[in-house]
Amino acid sequence: MKDVSISKWWAGVSDHDVTYSFLHSPVTIVATVATILMFAAAFGASFLTIYTPFDPGSLELREAFMPPAWEQGGNSEHLLGTDGQGRDILAAIMYGTQVSLVVGILSVLLSVSIGIPLGIIAGYYGGWVDTAIMRFADIQLTIPPILIALMIDGITRTTLSSEVHEIVAIPVLIISIGVASWPQYARITRSGAMVERRKDYIAAAKLIQTPTAAIMVRHVLPNVIGPTLIVATIGVAVAIIIEATLSFLGVGIPSTTPSLGTLIRIGNSFLFSGEWWITFFPAFTLVILVLSVNLIGDWLRDTFNPKLR
Amino acid sequence: MSEQNILEVQGLKMYFDVSPPFVTRLLNRMPKQVLKAVDGLSFSIERGKTFSLVGESGCGKSTVARAVAGLYTPTGGDIIIDGQNLATAKDRSKITDISRQMQMIFQSPYASLDPRWRVRDIIAEPIRAFKLAAxxxxxxxxxxxxxxQVGLSASDGEKYPHEFSGGQRQRISIARALSSKPEFLICDEPTSALxxxxxxxxLNLMTALQDELGLTYLFISHDLAVIDHMSDWIGVMYLGRVCEITPKSELFSNPRHPYTRLLLEAIPDLKGRSHRKPLKGEVPNPITPPSGCTFHPRCPYANERCKQExxxxGEYGPSQVACHAVEEFRI
Amino acid sequence: MAVIDISNISIEFPTRRGVLTAVENLSLSIEAGEILGVVGESGAGKSLTGNAIVGLLEPPGHVTAGTILLNGRDITHLPESEMRKIRGAKIGVIFQDPLTSLDPLYTIGRQLTQTILTHKKMSHAEAKARAIELLNEVGIPAPEQRFDAFPHEFSGGMRQRVVIALALCCDPCLIIADEPTTALxxxxxxxxIDLLKNLSREKGVATMLVTHDMGVIAEAADRVAVIYSGRLAEIGDVRSVIDAPKHPYTRGLMDSIPQIGQNLKTLPNIIGAMPRLDARPEGCAFNPRCAKSKSICRQQTAPLIETGSDGQWAACWAYEGGNKYV
Incomplete structure (x- = not known):
């Protein structure tokens, strides 16, 4: 009985246009596999590697500056080599990716949860409500997200002691990136809401005295959320880049819990003394991660937006 | 208000502010622009009958439908449903009661059903809103x-709107409209997209339901043949005003207002019997309507009085007509 | 010789679930000065037929069989560059919404002269004179003054007149009017309608009038082709088809049109709906809705059969034995 329903479900899924489009886009398949692998490596780091690179007690200075395994002087115990303090690069990348993904995903969730409600309210009500919300969004859009993040970081750094700051660094970063990028989600949602509110199914709901909030949640939201979530996928990649940039500049994630950006910054100073691997591998991971997420986002956008086809 | 009327509309005015944005207006020294979509309209509908509004696009017939449905707040005038004045009703429970008795069927079978909802939820929405199920x-x-009841199968409730054709969707709209057990249905061009x-x-389903449930219809259409088939009484609208209100038999056998006459002549004739005479000109811009009788620039009987007043x-037999030429026995 | 002669064309849309045959084995022709009405429900394939003639089928749709002859020349599979020349010079196209055919950024005068100059060798002044002449012809009052107006300054009816003028720019021999009056x-x-009629009579233009409105057909067309589910159901003289429809679909369609003064309690109607292209039944596409369907109707598509002496043809097995169209 259960098998039947599962096979029926699978028949439905495999016959679906989305599945078809996915299976006929090799680039998307590769990007998805890469993303899944990176997610698995990042969140399964504590099972996949014996090293705990950010535990101060595990520093092995004797093993510092070991090149990757295939280079002369390399060692199969440290596949991608070690950094100046003897930390395993591969393990550092795994933990670093974890931090980058957490920051990327949570900050997008934050901006989406600000942007979607404000966008729906602006688009549905129109008039001065719309003007007020969207002007505010416009003003915020003129300030680059990095600048906003720098500002918030600066404020927390001066008001909080350095120990406290280290603990709150990641939440602060998430909030600053999240707050900085809500306007684009609000814009997309708003334009969708403006179209939907004129449709007669909204009038039909008004006719039976449905409260406005209920109309927005039950009718408008399900009909406008799709495009916003697709853009949010690409937003994750952008947030990871912003986080990496900030961390590279030294104002993001502290070096005690490094993200990919922090690792690139740390390795950057060794680039000219020949220890290229310390910065190259984190940077390479960042590129692949951002590229994969972007490619998936592009595919989602093309598949679910018939106008582009 | 007479007992047998379910709806009485008195002096309904529906103005829309269509001015450009404030700053633009200030820079170009433009006055505010007001679109008088409906300008002083009165009619009543007898219980169990069909009253139709007919006219060309932009004449305000759909605006009347939406105002009666309560989707617009009228600029002026009264809408009295079952003795309750909708235009001035403040009491929430009264409004709820009125809106339960009144439902609407929309023109587009594609836009009137939420594409993300299952059909059964779409139909059940009014039942839930008015708590009509135990x-x-x-x-x-x-x-x-x-x-x-509307000719679909019970299992169709599990499906989504996009799985149905235009006609089937309109059946779903009708089922939804009937779910709150209304007495009065507003039908805004229900078949013009089909x-x-x-x-x-x-149309057959709608007449059958009317007989079965004793429904009253306010029927809006631009198609005179459909109007003729459905109506008991007909109001002909031109530029936000009604020019003739008349029983169906009178409209087609004895049209009085020049616009009604010309409209009837402009219908393409399937039998190819008479050669139709195209109506001169087009409907003027409703933001800047002509003076006097708004129909005078296209009217073959217009004189000086028509241009100014x-x-x-006025009552003529069973009909009401707003025309100087009819009043002066010139036609 | 007919201006346009379509014989046995099929239009297919390959999809991953199989090929959808949107138009199947359709033949029709239009003489100079004649208006052929093409009528059918939405999705029947009437607009596709018009689009196929002018090479404007939206990919992946394409003509898979049959030929389209314009003045004897085969234009079925012409490359886009060749087709564009023909579209401007030989075939005028009028769509439902005049706004889609007019560029809102240019004055109508400029759009007209541009079109004339692309296809005809003449000076700018001559082109302007010709444009004004055309505007006059399609009934735009004071064409000299309206020449420099933008599309948005015109009303709906006047815009459609401008589109007709645009279609007439290069003295086409064929006009394809796709629902030209539906938005009006x-x-x-x-x-x-009067304007289109006069143009075809006076200029000897062949006109294909695609519409869902039988009233418009009755007023304007000389002959009418009824399309059902991508196939020609009936074709013939407009009066014969309307007054004495032979195909059961045409009959049902005519009966279901409400008419003033009919005073019927219920309108006659055809049960069910036109099948979707991917669910077209075996045999005659109309058989599940037809009261008189026989076993052959469920097995084989009926050929066009002559039903009388007046050039009326119906694709219905009820007339088996009559002359078959090949």
Whole structure:
């Protein structure tokens, strides 16, 4: 009985246009596999590697500056080599990716949860409500997200002691990136809401005295959320880049819990003394991660937006 | 208000501010622009009958439908439904009661159903809003009954709107409209987006339901043949005003207002019997309507008085006509 | 010789679930000065047929069989560059919404002269004179003054007149009018129909009038082709088809049109709906809705059979034995 329903479900899924489009886009398949692998490596780091690179007690200075395994002087115990303090690069990348993904995903969730409600309210009500919300969004859009993040970081750094700051660094970063990028989600949602509110199914709901909030949640939201979530996928990649940039500049994630950006910054100073691997591998991971997420986002956008086809 | 009337509309005015944004207006020294979509309209509908509004696009007939439905707040005038004045009703429970008795069927079968909802939820929405079901099972039972009543099958409730054709969707709209057990249905061009053969099915369904449930219809259409088939009384509208209100038999056998006459002559004739005479000109911009009788620039009977003085509805036999030429026995 | 002669064309849309045959084995021709009405429900394939003639089928749709002859020349599979020349010079196209055919950024005068100059060798002044002449011809009052107006300054009916003028720019021998009056009010509709009629009579233009409105067909067309589910159901002289329809679908369609003064309690109607392209039944596409369907109707598509001496043909097995169209 259960098998039947599962096979029926699978028949439905495999016959679906989305599945078809996915299976006929090799680039998307590769990007998805890469993303899944990176997610698995990042969140399964504590099972996949014996090293705990950010535990101060595990520093092995004797093993510092070991090149990757295939280079002369390399060692199969440290596949991608070690950094100046003897930390395993591969393990550092795994933990670093974890931090980058957490920051990327949570900050997008934050901006989406600000942007979607404000966008729906602006688009549905129109008039001065719309003007007020969207002007505010416009003003915020003129300030680059990095600048906003720098500002918030600066404020927390001066008001909080350095120990406290280290603990709150990641939440602060998430909030600053999240707050900085809500306007684009609000814009997309708003334009969708403006179209939907004129449709007669909204009038039909008004006719039976449905409260406005209920109309927005039950009718408008399900009909406008799709495009916003697709853009949010690409937003994750952008947030990871912003986080990496900030961390590279030294104002993001502290070096005690490094993200990919922090690792690139740390390795950057060794680039000219020949220890290229310390910065190259984190940077390479960042590129692949951002590229994969972007490619998936592009595919989602093309598949679910018939106008582009 | 007479007992037999379910709806009375008195002096309904519906103005819309269509001015450009404030700053633009200030820079170009433009005055505020007001679109008088409906300008002083009165009619009443007898219980169990069909009253139709007909006119060309932009004449305000759909605006009347939406104002009566309560989707617009009228600029002026009264809308009295079952003795309750909708335009001035403040009491929430009264409004709820009025809106339960009144439902609407929309023109586009594509835009009037939420694409993300299952058909059974679409139909059940009014049942839930007015708490008309004792429990979930009762609700499903009612929904299934409605689906069968409009000629769909009970299992169609599980599907989404996009799985249905235009005609079937319009059946779903009707089922939904009936779910709150209304007495009065507002039908805004319910078949104009459908193919002719499907239109006949929907019109037949609507007449059958009217007989069965004793419904009253306010029917809006631009198609005089459909109007003729459906109506008991007809109001002809031109630029936000009504020019003639008349029983169906009178309209087609004895049209009085020059606009009504010309409109009847402009209908393409399937039998190719008479050669139709195209009406001169087009409907003027409603933001800047002509002076006096708004129809005078296109009217073959217009004189000086028509250019200056707005005619009011007068009684002629069973009909009401707003025309100076009719009043002066010139036609 | 007919201006346009379509014989046995099929239009297919390959999809991953199989090929959808949107138009199947359709033949029709239009003589100079004649208006052929093409009528059918939405999705029947009437607009596709018009689009196929002018090479404007939206990919992946394409003509898979049959030929389209314009003045004897095969234009079925012409490359886009060649087709564009023909579209401007030989075939005028009028669509439902005049706004889609007019560029809102240019004055109508400029759009007209540009079109004339692309296809004809003449000076700018001559082109302007010709444009004004055309505007006059399609009934735009004071064309000299309206020449420099933008599309938005015109009303719906006047815009459609401008589109017709645009279609007439290069003295086409064929006009394809796809629902030209659907977006217009009844009173204006009659004006546009009269204009189209006069043009085809006076200029000897062959006109293909695609519409869902039988009333418009009755007023304007000389002959009418009824399309059902991508196939020609019936073709013939407009009066014969309307007064004495032979195909059961045409009959049902005519009966279901409400008419003033009919005073019927219920309108006759055809049960069910036109099948979707991917669910077209075996045999005659109309058989599940037809009261008189026989076993052969469920097995084989009926050929066009002559039903009388007046050139009326119906694709219905009820007339088996009559002359078959090949």
């Amino acid at each position: 429990n979930k099972e009762d609700e499903w039972r009612q929904v299934e009954q409605l689906l069968v 193919d002719v053969s499907v239109q006949a099915q929907i 707005q005619p009011v509805l | 009010d009844v009173s204006v509709q009659a004006q546009i």
